[in-house]
Amino acid sequence: MPASQSEYRTIDTDVLVVGGGAAAARAAIASRAQGARTLVVTKSRFARGGATPTANAADLTIDGRSAAEAGLPGDLRDSPETFFRDIVQDGLFLNNRKVVEAYVRENLPATRELIEWGMKVYSYEGAHSQAYVRGINTSGREVLKALRRGLDNDPPEWLEDHMLLDLLTREGQVCGAVVLDQRYGGATVVRCRAVVMATGGWQAGWFLNSASTDLTGDGQAAVYRAGGELADMEMVQAMPACLIWPPSLRNSYLSYILLSCGLGRLLNSRGERFMVKYDPRMAESSTKEIVSLGTELEIKAGRGSPHGGVFFTLEGTTREEFEAGLEAIAIYAPGSVQFREGFPAFAREAFAGRVHEVGNLAHYMLGGIRINEEGRGSLPGLFAAGECSTGLWGASRVSSAISEAVIQGRIAGRTAGANAGTAGSLAPDTAQVDESLARAYAPLRRLSGVAPYELKHRLQNLAATCVGVLKDREGLERAAGELEDIEANVVPELAVRGTRSRLVNFEWLQAIELGNLVQVLRLGVLSALHRAESRGAHYRLDSPDTDNDRWLCNVTARLADGKPRLGEEPVVTTSITPPRGRMSFEEALKVATSSLSSKE
Amino acid sequence: MASETSENPPAAGKARTVKVECFRFDPERDASPHFETYEVPVDGETRVTDCLEYIREYLDPSLAFFVNCKRGTCARCSMRINGKVQMACLSLVEGDRLRVEPLKPEEVIRDLWVKTI
Numbered sequence: 112m113p114a115s116q117s118e119y120r121t122i123d124t125d126v127l128v129v130g131g132g133a134a135a136a137r138a139a140i141a142s143r144a145q146g147a148r149t150l151v152v153t154k155s156r157f158a159r160g161g162a163t164p165t166a167n168a169a170d171l172t173i174d175g176r177s178a179a180e181a182g183l184p185g186d187l188r189d190s191p192e193t194f195f196r197d198i199v200q201d202g203l204f205l206n207n208r209k210v211v212e213a214y215v216r217e218n219l220p221a222t223r224e225l226i227e228w229g230m231k232v233y234s235y236e237g238a239h240s241q242a243y244v245r246g247i248n249t250s251g252r253e254v255l256k257a258l259r260r261g262l263d264n265d266p267p268e269w270l271e272d273h274m275l276l277d278l279l280t281r282e283g284q285v286c287g288a289v290v291l292d293q294r295y296g297g298a299t300v301v302r303c304r305a306v307v308m309a310t311g312g313w314q315a316g317w318f319l320n321s322a323s324t325d326l327t328g329d330g331q332a333a334v335y336r337a338g339g340e341l342a343d344m345e346m347v348q349a350m351p352a353c354l355i356w357p358p359s360l361r362n363s364y365l366s367y368i369l370l371s372c373g374l375g376r377l378l379n380s381r382g383e384r385f386m387v388k389y390d391p392r393m394a395e396s397s398t399k400e401i402v403s404l405g406t407e408l409e410i411k412a413g414r415g416s417p418h419g420g421v422f423f424t425l426e427g428t429t430r431e432e433f434e435a436g437l438e439a440i441a442i443y444a445p446g447s448v449q450f451r452e453g454f455p456a457f458a459r460e461a462f463a464g465r466v467h468e469v470g471n472l473a474h475y476m477l478g479g480i481r482i483n484e485e486g487r488g489s490l491p492g493l494f495a496a497g498e499c500s501t502g503l504w505g506a507s508r509v510s511s512a513i514s515e516a517v518i519q520g521r522i523a524g525r526t527a528g529a530n531a532g533t534a535g536s537l538a539p540d541t542a543q544v545d546e547s548l549a550r551a552y553a554p555l556r557r558l559s560g561v562a563p564y565e566l567k568h569r570l571q572n573l574a575a576t577c578v579g580v581l582k583d584r585e586g587l588e589r590a591a592g593e594l595e596d597i598e599a600n601v602v603p604e605l606a607v608r609g610t611r612s613r614l615v616n617f618e619w620l621q622a623i624e625l626g627n628l629v630q631v632l633r634l635g636v637l638s639a640l641h642r643a644e645s646r647g648a649h650y651r652l653d654s655p656d657t658d659n660d661r662w663l664c665n666v667t668a669r670l671a672d673g674k675p676r677l678g679e680e681p682v683v684t685t686s687i688t689p690p691r692g693r694m695s696f697e698e699a700l701k702v703a704t705s706s707l708s709s710k711e
Numbered sequence: 712m713a714s715e716t717s718e719n720p721p722a723a724g725k726a727r728t729v730k731v732e733c734f735r736f737d738p739e740r741d742a743s744p745h746f747e748t749y750e751v752p753v754d755g756e757t758r759v760t761d762c763l764e765y766i767r768e769y770l771d772p773s774l775a776f777f778v779n780c781k782r783g784t785c786a787r788c789s790m791r792i793n794g795k796v797q798m799a800c801l802s803l804v805e806g807d808r809l810r811v812e813p814l815k816p817e818e819v820i821r822d823l824w825v826k827t828i
Contacts, residue, residue, distance in 0.1 A: 155779055164784035252784055294820050323780045357755035359803055362781060448783040564768045609773025612737050614821040618772040
């Protein structure tokens with residue numbers, strides 16, 4: 112074996128957990144409980160990062176019966192089985208049923224532990240359109256606080272401000288990872304028996320997104336490069352009616368919260384309340400999908416706002432309704448500085464007559480690393496939990512992603528920890544290490560080339576134009592061509608312009624993240640092209656129906672011979688017979704809209 | 712997901728310009744810290760993080776600072792803004808001058824990024 116050309120230090124562990132939010136924290140606790148040496152690597156602070164801190168309202172979901180058993184008010188008419196059925200129906204039957212079963216089964220013990228670890232529960236409440244009350248109103252911050260308490264019992268080791276570069280494999284088995292210190296620029300090779308990915312989504316691909324900055328598809332892209340399988344990459348969920356202007360409120364969902372309380376209206380540039388056209392009965396209270404689509408159709412028709420959205424107004428709201436709404440929303444205040452301070456200021460301004468611009472944010476990535484009910488990925492030694500994985504929600508998510516993170520972290524960490532006891536330890540291939548490090552350091556060493564921020568803007572423009580809520584074959588084909596060219600010709604030419612310092616060089620780090628974003632966006636585009644129908648979060652203007660005879664399958668993506676290769680896998684089904692036949696998008700969503708296609 | 716994007720550079724039609732005085736220090740390259748002033752076009756109410764991101768994306772990509780949750784939870788963008796310790800993501804830009812310094816100058820790794828945040 113040739114000696115490596117690169118400088119790095121090496122750390123040995125049993126289980127490597129990648130991520131900084133709830134899924135990573137819970138996986139680390141579970142892995143330690145199996146007696147496995149555990150190392151966490153995160154771009155942010157451990158158990159303080161990822162998307163978890165961005166969660167504010169009704170942050171956990173649990174069926175009413177389990178809630179009662181956990182000591183919450185609960186509702187004995189509800190059950191894990193009913194919750195299972197709802198998740199599968201809401202997911203338009205693309206959910207891996209075994210993954211959903213594991214989620215509803217482990218919800219009770221997982222929630223109980225959080226409460227034991229001191230998580231504050233502000234209230235137990237219902238979300239709109241749910242038959243049963245299932246929401247535990249706490250906050251992402253409270254969940255993380257509880258998990259840090261859980262970690263204290265038997266802490267793992269961790270490396271903060273460290274970015275995953277690549278997975279290392281030997282004979283197809285995951286045996287380590289290369290990571291980069293974001294503060295000082297040095298590299299570390301982690302040798303391990305199992306890796307649990309808990310890296311979240313790739314919302315950074317869109318300028319308008321609801322996530323924290325660290326969600327750049329690092330985990331999905333690393334798994335893809337290592338030959339692992341991803342699925343449902345076309346499923347990107349939008350959060351409608353979120354603030355996009357003024358900039359001080361951009362990417363906040365305070366306007367959506369008001370709408371979900373029945374306050375406020377969406378207007379187009381002609382001052383028309385356009386949602387009554389798309390859903391005469393529910394208007395702005397329609398499902399997220401329909402409000403997202405209605406908004407984009409107005410923008411496409413040239414009736415949008417100056418900054419690419421539509422208008423939000425509280426005109427027509429009475430003072431009584433307004434104060435009642437504020438009071439209802441105040442239950443979220445304890446968990447969130449935004450709700451305590453930002454929200455009342457925004458709401459009062461809106462009530463005083465100010466019109467804000469709102470639009471769709473890239474909110475949640477339904478696709479990702481394909482796992483089974485034990486959290487196992489497609490490669491030996493690979494595990495995943497939370498948003499970076501796929502299977503639980505199918506084509507649409509209406510329950511809590513924080514619950515998902517905690518429950519799946521618990522499952523994947525446990526399996527990985529137990530697995531580590533039996534898996535052999537394989538020495539990483541130094542050629543893989545050298546290649547990974549050469550790629551990572553290249554933008555720092557290259558003397559001329561493409562500026563990372565230029566590529567970032569180009570990607571975000573492309574994502575906004577072709578990979579948004581409304582997709583069609585033409586736009587997707589253009590995006591696929593452009594992304595193929597970018598991956599082959601632009602990413603390898605990225606060069607930092609500002610400084611060659613290795614100390615917290617964000618331009619350099621951005622260049623590395625862009626390599627990941629390009630790959631996951633490209634897989635998303637190819638998968639969206641492949642799925643020639645509309646379902647849940649995936650809407651094709653040129654194929655607006657939901658076709659259960661042709662498309663009740665998961666679209667998979669993997670790297671084969673240096674190229675992305677797509678496939679189709681039957682949905683893992685246990686109970687609940689899926690519907691047959693072709694139906695309109697609204698019929699599939701069970702929304703009584705007048706047809707979206709009669710938009711003019 | 713709409714077409715609001717970061718046009719290059721998004722200065723046209725901006726209502727005003729803010730002079731941002733920014734603490735700069737690379738301990739491996741500089742003998743001592745200094746301040747650099749950037750002129751940032753601003754339109755509508757703008758957060759300090761928006762200003763700093765504008766600098767990094769359009770004026771000087773070498774500027775080191777960190778934004779993570781963008782909503783006042785993670786506190787990683789804590790810094791001294793006009794002398795006062797604040798989270799940049801929750802602070803509005805007021806007036807036409809802004810001075811940003813690291814939380815603890817003695818712990819700077821580079822620029823506004825310190826070891827303890």
